[in-house]
Amino acid sequence: MRIWLLARVHLGPVAVLFVLTLSACLLVAGLPRATQAAYDEALRRALSATPAVQADLTVAVESRSPEEDLHERAQFDSRDRLWREILPGELRPLVTGAGHMSAKTTLTPITGTGGKSYLNLGWLSDGERRVDWVRGRAPGAPATMRYEGKTIPVFEVGIVEEALREMGLGVGQTKMVGEHDYAAVTIVGAYRAKDPGDRYWSHNADLLHVSKIQPPGGLDFEKHITALTSDAGLTVLSGEGRNLTYRWVLPIATGAANALDVPGLRAAVAEFDRVVALQSNGTASPYHVETGLPKVLGDFLAALSTAQTVMYLVLGGLLAVALGVIVLAVQLLADRLDHALTLARARGGSLRQVAGAAAALTGLAVVPGALAGYALSYLVPGPVLPVVHVGPVIVVLAAVGFAAVRLALAHRRPLHERRDDVAAARPSAKRVTLEVLVVVLALVGAYLLRARGLSASAGQDPFLLVVPVALTAAAALITLRCYPYPLRLFVRVAARGRAAVAFLGLTRAARARSASVLPVLILLPALAVSVFAAVISDGIAGTQRLASWQQVGAPIRMISDIEIPATAIEQVRRTPGVAQVVPAQTGRVQVGYGAERAEAIAVDVAQWRSILGDAPVGLPSLPDGALVSPELRGRGTLELGWQSRLKLPTRGVIDSVPGFYATGKFLVVPLSVQIRPAVNTLLIKGDASDATLTELARLVPSATVESQERALLAIRDDPLTGTVRSTLVVVTVALAAYALLAVVLSLVVGAADRARAVSFLRTLGLSHRQAQRLTVLEILPMILFTALAGLGLGLGLPAALGPGVDLSSYAGDLPVGDYSLDLFLPSALTAGLAAVAVLGAYAHTAISRRLSLGAVLRVGDLT
């Protein structure tokens, strides 16, 4: 058989197949790349957002005796090399940059301060490069001196500028440190970090900033600073009598992180810790790894696994539907080939020749399409995953395999007489049992999933992925098996009427023919997955909005550390773009007369409610008294100490104060209870444009200005969230397109059959108009029933999977639970499908009108 000639003759179906394969391969290969790229980006952002001291790997060891002391840089370097040598392979791509080493003492008190001031000694392997000396000079070699009958070392140190002021130190001063193992520290210079924002300083914040710690029960703050000493100073720094820790920092290159490696990385960190500990050689204190990396990765993995679950479901559905539509197109091609192949088979073509020709023709359409789609998918930025290669192969194999198998089965016998006039036989008991089993298993699976739930951090749960597939299969089976029954009721009603068209159309529709199986199998998951995607997407969007309102509590919010003067408030009121300003005072108030404290906000609740408008957050009205958090409920009248003594009855319990408090003890009181309110917060309704926000920030310099829109943007800006949503949108659109295509293709596939039936009826006096109505009535019920089943399944899936899919990490950490039934999109999809079906039916009858009855009937006469 000449394949090129066949391709030219059947150019239409071949072209359809080509386009379908191209789009399917592009989607199947491209979307995973885009999502994986987003996962990687999300991981990099998560790592970058984590302070270096948590993200980086730090090998630490404490020195407790002179034997364990390290006095030379070379000793540090050799160990650094060792750590890098024993680093597990998974971590190597991440640990590429040069790290640094440090030796620091902790809790080294300045003698005589009674434990109020601590001057720790620190050595950094590259300290000299990192600081600028603003006063004095860099520290030099240590000296010795006699103190209380002992020779003690005198360290030369430099100290950060800030500490001179904060701790009352001065360049040139010599301080004694230690309570019994004394040492002298001479401050010879003051420095300033060259780049204080560098991640490097995250490890050495103690050298840059004075840390103030309030000891338990104490009122005064302890002040700690670490002073920088030189390489020479290191030679006399000993762990004997001091808390001395050596550290080797192996920085993580956040840009090289890869989401696929995350599970391996967590294990590798644990492995690294183990092998590092093995290097201890029986020293008193073992080497150990200090890092927060596993936790950071764990949190990321939890968010990722949810995203992956949703993506697997949605992309799997997309692949299934795409394959279904491709198979439908192959069926169209096979139908067109039927005459040629039947003739070839009858004239002595072997089964292999016949099936081979069909497979080769399908391959001719599918392989270039798949290659083009595969090539185009490389335009999508992102890493190359196995699915990028496997997806197109699956598509090609499915298409060619279906073509070969279907035609081989159809032409197994050279004469395949079809008795279309015979009503479908009753399904065998075996088949009914199998179908009931599938339905029962799906329902039990869904029930178990709901009953059991799962933790997102547990990684991929195959059960979670299987249940939707089983539910879809069950819904498809029920639809296929049951849709003729309600139709037969209509048929019965129509039979009593006088109009023949309704009766005939519905009767034809009610005959469960095998030809209608494929469209059902495509339409149902297409609608279910697209509705599911739309509902999830809507749920995320709604929750993101809710989260942004809960974060800010007003269209614009200004919070100041100090009181905002009345004149400034007045200026804010007059700023263009500001519609309404509600002043509020927040503070920490005394509850009762004891030590109990609660967060409080004094505000005119009625005005606040008015600026919230139709926001998804709100407060009950409060003319007097107080609204309290659940922890403060049941107290009756509250006695508060806030500027003056207040006595306020509880008027209600609230779970949160939007924009302010969500946990702990908090309360809301009317602003009028304050005799002289010290307004430090403004809740503003108005235009939240950048210009307005800048202007507001200028008017009240002490305040931080936040807007709900910006908070929403920040939540949406997360790459994982963005990708999840955009993928859902792409998939919804693609599936809707596939559903429409499935309708069109099934119309075309059944066209010849219908044309014959209509022609027969036209010989009996059926008018064109009646023929159109007949066709519509014949097609519409199947599409409507399937669409409704798909819609129901799509709306039901989020509820069924609810506990299994935790989308909170995409919605500002609020659980996405309220899947509102926004019926717009699903209804639009269903209506679109129905419209296309009707249009297709009309177009079809309009085209067949041109054919003469005799031609149709004779060509159709296959006896």
Place this chain on the structure above:
Amino acid sequence: MNPTLSELEAKATGKKVAFGGDAHIVCDNLVRIYKTEGVEVVALQGLDLVIDEGELVAIVGASGSGKSTLLNVLSGLDVPTAGVARVAGMDLLSMNARDRLRYRRSVVGFIWQQTARNLLPYLTARENVELPMKLAGGPSGASRARSRRERADELLELLGVASCANRKAPEMSGGQQQRVSIAVALANSPQLILADEPTGELDSETSEQVFDALRTANRELGVTVVIVTHDPLVSEQVDRTVGIRDGRTSSETLRREGAEGQIIAEEYAVLDRVGRLQLPRDFMNALEMERRVRLELESDHIGVWPAREEPSND
């Protein structure tokens, strides 16, 4: 004289002469039952037929009598349910798929009624004729392709449609298409050609041409030709016409040339191997025969009487 032991032994071990002997087509008690989704249709109900090599036979019968089923069975497209069907010594019931394919490729060729169904519309007449040869396979190569082409041209020439060699089906008349179809059926030099109402869609003049083509094939190439037809024009021009009724052969009409050159047609009822006979329906109606008849053996014939009446003496 009683047979001797050795004679009996020879008789027991010797091959029995089968029904129909070594005729080209033998159908003995052929049964074909269609079972489609629970509905059973008995299309052939014990049909007997014997056709010799090189014969030109027409099969006639009312719609639904089983003619097309018989043709499908003989062409190897359909498998009979029971009975014997042998063509050119090959048993159609015991053949496996491979044998059946070989049978269709080299033993039998056929022509359907619908002209559109016989030819691929996007191939030229010559390519259509070459198709069965290509499907049959064999060595490839330029010389092989040339010989195929020559064979196709030869056949088209023989059937009088050489001028259509480069035309596609829609560019030919119905008669030309059917003649090309005959060429396609003859492509692999089959021993038997089966034609299912080949002139059903044609006017009488064109029918004549198509029938001539079939007769040419029969005479020139020595191919056995079996034509299923309603067309009296065709059935009157063949040597033998077999009538089929209710899935059985009911009658045969033999034609021979009379002494003055006129055609004499004699219609016979068919007696099967177990002695069953189908009486023509009009005969039965005329004498109101039903359920039971009485038979009487005479020296040179058998008399059949309605059950109630006494036989007359003549």
